[in-house]
Amino acid sequence: MHDKVDVLIIGSGASGAAVAWSLAETRMRILCLEQGDWIKPTDYPSNGRDWEARFFSDFATSPNRRARPTDYPINDDNSPIKVVNFNGVGGSTILYTAHFPRLHPSDFRVRTLDGVADDWPVDYETLEPFFAENDRMMGVSGLAGDPAYPPKQPPMPPLPLGKSGTRFAKAMNKLGWHWWPSDSTIATTDYEGRARCINLGHCTPGCAQGAKASTDITYWPQAIRAGVELRTRSRVREITTDEHGMASGAIYYDADGVEQFQPAEVVIVACNGVGTPRLLLNSTSGRFPNGLANASGLVGKNLMFHPYANVYGYVDEPLDGNHGPPLCLWSQEFYETDRTRDFVRGYTFQFGRGYAAILEAINSTAAGRLPWGEEHHRIYRQLLNHRIGLSAICEDLPEEHNRVTLDPQLKDSHGIPAPKIDYTLGANSRRMMEHGIARAKEVLAAAGAGNIGTEAPILNGGWHLLGTARMGDDPERSVVNGWGRSHDVKNLFIVDGSIWVTSGGVNPTSTIQALALYIADSIKQRLANLFD
Amino acid sequence: MPDEPLTPAETRDLRCLAAAIIPASAYYGVPGADDDLIFGDILKSLGRDRDDVRTALTHLATLSGGSFTDLPPDRRAGVIATFRAQGATPLAILTRVVLLCYYRDDRVMRSLNMEPRPPFPKGHVVEQGDWSLLDPVRARAPFYRRVS
Numbered sequence: 196m197h198d199k200v201d202v203l204i205i206g207s208g209a210s211g212a213a214v215a216w217s218l219a220e221t222r223m224r225i226l227c228l229e230q231g232d233w234i235k236p237t238d239y240p241s242n243g244r245d246w247e248a249r250f251f252s253d254f255a256t257s258p259n260r261r262a263r264p265t266d267y268p269i270n271d272d273n274s275p276i277k278v279v280n281f282n283g284v285g286g287s288t289i290l291y292t293a294h295f296p297r298l299h300p301s302d303f304r305v306r307t308l309d310g311v312a313d314d315w316p317v318d319y320e321t322l323e324p325f326f327a328e329n330d331r332m333m334g335v336s337g338l339a340g341d342p343a344y345p346p347k348q349p350p351m352p353p354l355p356l357g358k359s360g361t362r363f364a365k366a367m368n369k370l371g372w373h374w375w376p377s378d379s380t381i382a383t384t385d386y387e388g389r390a391r392c393i394n395l396g397h398c399t400p401g402c403a404q405g406a407k408a409s410t411d412i413t414y415w416p417q418a419i420r421a422g423v424e425l426r427t428r429s430r431v432r433e434i435t436t437d438e439h440g441m442a443s444g445a446i447y448y449d450a451d452g453v454e455q456f457q458p459a460e461v462v463i464v465a466c467n468g469v470g471t472p473r474l475l476l477n478s479t480s481g482r483f484p485n486g487l488a489n490a491s492g493l494v495g496k497n498l499m500f501h502p503y504a505n506v507y508g509y510v511d512e513p514l515d516g517n518h519g520p521p522l523c524l525w526s527q528e529f530y531e532t533d534r535t536r537d538f539v540r541g542y543t544f545q546f547g548r549g550y551a552a553i554l555e556a557i558n559s560t561a562a563g564r565l566p567w568g569e570e571h572h573r574i575y576r577q578l579l580n581h582r583i584g585l586s587a588i589c590e591d592l593p594e595e596h597n598r599v600t601l602d603p604q605l606k607d608s609h610g611i612p613a614p615k616i617d618y619t620l621g622a623n624s625r626r627m628m629e630h631g632i633a634r635a636k637e638v639l640a641a642a643g644a645g646n647i648g649t650e651a652p653i654l655n656g657g658w659h660l661l662g663t664a665r666m667g668d669d670p671e672r673s674v675v676n677g678w679g680r681s682h683d684v685k686n687l688f689i690v691d692g693s694i695w696v697t698s699g700g701v702n703p704t705s706t707i708q709a710l711a712l713y714i715a716d717s718i719k720q721r722l723a724n725l726f727d
Numbered sequence: 728m729p730d731e732p733l734t735p736a737e738t739r740d741l742r743c744l745a746a747a748i749i750p751a752s753a754y755y756g757v758p759g760a761d762d763d764l765i766f767g768d769i770l771k772s773l774g775r776d777r778d779d780v781r782t783a784l785t786h787l788a789t790l791s792g793g794s795f796t797d798l799p800p801d802r803r804a805g806v807i808a809t810f811r812a813q814g815a816t817p818l819a820i821l822t823r824v825v826l827l828c829y830y831r832d833d834r835v836m837r838s839l840n841m842e843p844r845p846p847f848p849k850g851h852v853v854e855q856g857d858w859s860l861l862d863p864v865r866a867r868a869p870f871y872r873r874v875s
Binding site: 242343360361368397 | 747748749750752754755757772774775807811819822823826827829830831836839841843844845846847848849850851852853854855856857858860861863864865867868869870871872873874
């Protein structure tokens with residue numbers, strides 16, 4: 196058995212890294228268990244000629260396709276949106292596009308403002324200093340003055356517009372609609388030991404240059420220097436409890452597959468909106484027969500994804516193709532509720548550049564746009580680097596039937612039951628996507644694009660895993676309280692996207708990390724009476 | 728037969744099919760996907776897709792009444808049309824492997840004015856653009872929803 200630690204963090208991704216770094220100043224003994232490996236920059240696909248091909252193998256976005264020994268399978272057959280994640284130090288910040296919008300103030304008050312779902316037990320104003328701290332730690336590029344947000348000051352200048360961004364900017368101005376350079380965790384200047392972006396373009400599956408922030412190169416080096424221990428290849432099977440119903444530690448499998456027990460005073464779960472309910476549901480005992488922290492019965496329920504509606508077209512002049520970070524602009528024109536529409540809440544538009552050579556060929560062949568045979572070469576040359584596209588990131592409202600459970604058959608390589616996803620699109624989401632598609636077509640028309648295609652929802656677009664252990668003041672209607680502590684187990688905390696009450700309509704990493712820093716700060720403020 | 732290499736008959740049909748997907752073009756100065764180098768790359772790259780590719784090739788052989796390669800050219804077109812209509816996921820995966828290898832061939836990339844190199848370490852140049860385009864948006868009053 197290992198020596199007892201003060202704080203055991205499970206998962207080293209966006210939230211686990213942030214909470215580890217923040218708690219390090221307490222000088223408590225802190226250990227993080229991570230099921231994956233450190234990923235070296237030289238391992239990233241953009242180092243080699245097979246860089247596009249590896250997006251379909253060891254850097255595939257689906258864990259089922261990627262199937263690394265460090266991945267666990269997910270049964271997402273009963274969902275029109277498939278789960279995307281990465282398992283390793285840095286978690287899914289290794290495999291994301293670095294688009295970094297915050298939730299808006301209204302996102303925390305949806306019941307009050309719009310009569311749907313529930314208000315959050317925290318608000319934007321409370322989180323604002325933690326957003327700012329996280330922007331500094333992750334290194335955010337962007338531009339102050341966006342009228343869609345309260346004032347904020349990104350520490351680096353924005354990503355370049357390029358030909359694609361310029362085309363979109365002119366189109367949006369023609370329509371009179373809001374657009375703004377995106378907040379992004381891609382460094383546009385040398386920043387805290389990270390080299391500036393040199394437009395490798397293949398940003399999502401890791402940045403060989405180190406310009407894209409992932410927590411293995413932002414939070415973790417500082418947390419480890421401050422004394423936090425990070426133990427890789429350590430897959431947690433269950434959280435254990437003692438005779439008082441308190442968390443006592445975790446059972447995990449080490450790199451050799453040997454079962455280990457790690458005792459702890461406090462356990463913090465940071466495994467994302469699928470991994471966290473899976474772990475809690477696997478942590479059963481006589482006192483907690485339905486899983487840990489699950490007296491409400493809500494662990495695993497209210498899964499929210501963000502349905503993406505992607506609309507694209509082709510223009511006459513060559514644009515940026517895949518050169519440069521794929522996302523550089525957003526629009527919040529349709530973000531806030533408008534009662535004249537047939538849905539509540541709203542969406543962000545994120546504007547993309549184009550596709551690289553192979554991805555263009557694969558997608559256009561699948562869409563029936565690129566023929567086989569003699570015409571292949573001529574048509575392909577009309578498509579490559581001429582694509583321009585945008586996606587509506589639609590707010591997904593919580594619905595209890597959208598859920599994560601344990602699959603009765605499927606197990607990971609250690610025999611641990613795997614998660615099963617049951618998810619259907621709500622009527623509000625469908626109407627919102629239709630609105631987004633119609634507006635996106637107007638944008639593309641204004642940009643001079645034709646040959647329009649759509650994908651809604653994006654099949655392999657389950658990037659954002661939210662809501663499955665929601666926070667709230669009522670123990671019967673939530674899993675954790677307003678500062679991340681389990682209602683049922685007083686020394687168990689959850690800090691990842693599973694605690695979200697609603698999803699907003701933005702990429703969630705910025706807010707996930709701000710919440711994690713807020714919870715860490717709340718723990719520090721209450722150390723003397725943390726379990727009261 | 729998981730992980731076993733394709734049989735000679737399957738290999739012949741795959742090569743013939745690759746040429747049907749992307750034929751050589753004298754006009755564009757590019758090889759077809761059945762070119763020695765490219766097809767060698769395809770065979771080496773089947774990896775985790777081998778079973779699906781084999782499933783697709785078995786279906787192709789069934790539609791051909793034997794060998795697809797040995798069909799007269801005028802019959803191949805009909806078989807291909809049926810194959811594309813019925814091939815589903817295994818065919819999509821087969822096609823993906825062909826495209827993955829074709830569009831990373833040096834000759835093909837040069838014909839598309841691309842440098843045959845990985846993105847790192849040279850990167851690319853993206854123009855900054857004209858930020859004055861943002862002026863009308865800067866002039867807008869804040870429009871986020873106030874909650875207090």
